[in-house]
Amino acid sequence: MTLWESLFRENGRPAGALETAERTVSCATLASASCLAGKLDALRGRNVVVGVQSQLTAGLLLIELDGIARRMVICPPGTAREHLSYVLQTSECDVWIGDGDPSLEPAGKLLRLEASELPIPCAVKRERQLDSEWVLLTSGTTGVPKLVRHTLSSLLNFIDAAGPRTTWSTFYDIRRYGGLQIFLRALLGGSLVLSSPNESTEAFIERAAAHHVSHISGTPSHWRKALMSGAADRFAPAYVRLSGEIADQGILDGLRAAFPSALVAHAFASTEAGVAFEVEDGLSGFPDTLVGERRHGVELDVSGGTLRIRSPGNALGYLGDVPALRDSDGFVNTGDRLDLRDGRYHFMGRTGGVINVGGLKVHPEEVEAVINAHPAVRVSLVKARRNPITGAVVTADVVLETQVSGAADPAREQTVRQEILVACRASLAAHKVPALIHFVPSLAVSPSGKLVRPNA
C-alpha cells in the first residue's frame, strides 16, 4: 500500500495536517491539488531527487511521489552541492525537484522541476503504479553521503496501526531517518507540527504548546537545549521521545523532572538498521530481556560485544560501490559497543571510534589528518570525551617531534596548540575541531603497527 492509499483509505479524506509557523496544510488538500501541478504524470516510474529547501514542501512531495516515482532520493537540508553529482549518478536519478534557486541545483543534464511551496489546485489522478524506493542520505567516512535504500514497508515496520488521533512534533528535520519516522507516525494517526530552521528553541516549544502537541521527539542534544531554553515549564506533552544518540541518565532524569506527567521514552534507531527498540522505564541502556524478544520482527544480537540488528525495518542496502550493509548472517552491525551490568545493557561508544557530537558524526582519522599535517606533530589520536551538552566532544592526544628527545616545553606546546586549532578551524566543520588538545609523550601502537584506539 502506498502512503497516499494509507492516508485516503478511510472515508476518503485524511484528517491529518502538516503545520509550520506560517501555515497549516491539510493532507486532504492533496486530493485536488499538487506541489507539482500538471507535472506528476511525467514522473511515473522515474528516479527523482527531492531537493527542495522547504521542509513542508518536501513532506507534501513525499506523499505525492510515493507510488509514482520508482525511486525518491530525499536530500536533507544542508546537503553540500559538491556531493549532488555523486548522489544523482549513484542513484541513477535524472529528475531534480527543487524550489527554484539555481544556486542550489546540481549541474548536468536533468529534468528540472520547480515545486510550488504549497499545493496548487489541479486534477489529481492516482493510480497505483509501483512500490517506490525511499533513499535517505547519511554522512559517510569521507564526508561523501551514503545512500540508504528503504521501502515504505521497511520504514513503517515499527509503527503500529493508527491509534487515537495524536498531534506530533519533532525537533528533527523530516528528511532524516528520525524525523521521517515521526512524519509517518503522525500522518497515519494525526497531525505534525514541523520545526523551522530559523526559530529559536524557546519559540518552537511555545508553538508546539500552542498547537497542543502531545507527542514530541528529538535527540538528547535537542532535549538538553530545550531544557536550557527555560521554555519547558510552558509545555506539558504526554510523550517525550529521544533517539539518534545515546540517552544518558542525566537527560532522562532532567526530562522526567521537567515533564512530570509525560512518558519519557528512548529509542534505538539508525538509518541503516531501522528502529530496534523503545525503552520506557526511564533508565538509560536497555533490559537484557529485549534480546530474544521479537517485537515487530526485530532480532537483537549482542554476542560479539556490539549491537547487531536483523529486522524487516533494516534498510535494503546501500546504493553505490560501498561495503555491504548486512553481514553474512543478514544482520546490520550498528557498531555500538555494549556492556552488560545487572541485567541491563549499557552503550559504551562505537567501534572504529566514530564520535557523535550532538548528532553529527566525526571520523577520528579525518581530524588526525589535519593535526598530523602540522610540522611539529609526530602523531595524534583523536577520541571522544563525554559531554553534558552534546553527548560527546572531540579531544586529541598529540605527540610532538621534540617530545621524543626532550622534555615538555609549555610555551612551545601552547603555540603549537593554537596553530593546530587554527588549522582545524580552517579545514574542518566546527563540531570536528578538538575541544581539548593534550600533549603526550607517546601513543600505544598495536603489534600490527596501528594506533590503539580506545573503542576499536
Added chain:
Amino acid sequence: MSIRSEITTLFEEVARDQQRQLVPLRDETKLLESGLDSLSFALIAARLEESMGFNPFDTADEFPVTFGDFIRLYESQTQSS
C-alpha cells in the same frame, strides 16, 4: 581566580574562537540568548571539567537556564565537594 571570573573569561574565549557575538553577561541573561550555540556550551563544559575536575551536570537536579544558574551550578558543587 573566582569561579565566576573563570567562567566569564571562558565564555568570552569560546565566543571569540567560535566567532559568535556574545551579549553582555548578566546573571539573568538566558544562556540560549547569550549568542553562544550548543557546541560552544559543550566546549565550555569540557574545559571547565578539565580545569575543575568535575562535571556538575551529572548530579544537578535541573539544567541551567540563565548565566547565573550556570555559575551557581559550578559554585554549588565546589562548595559541596
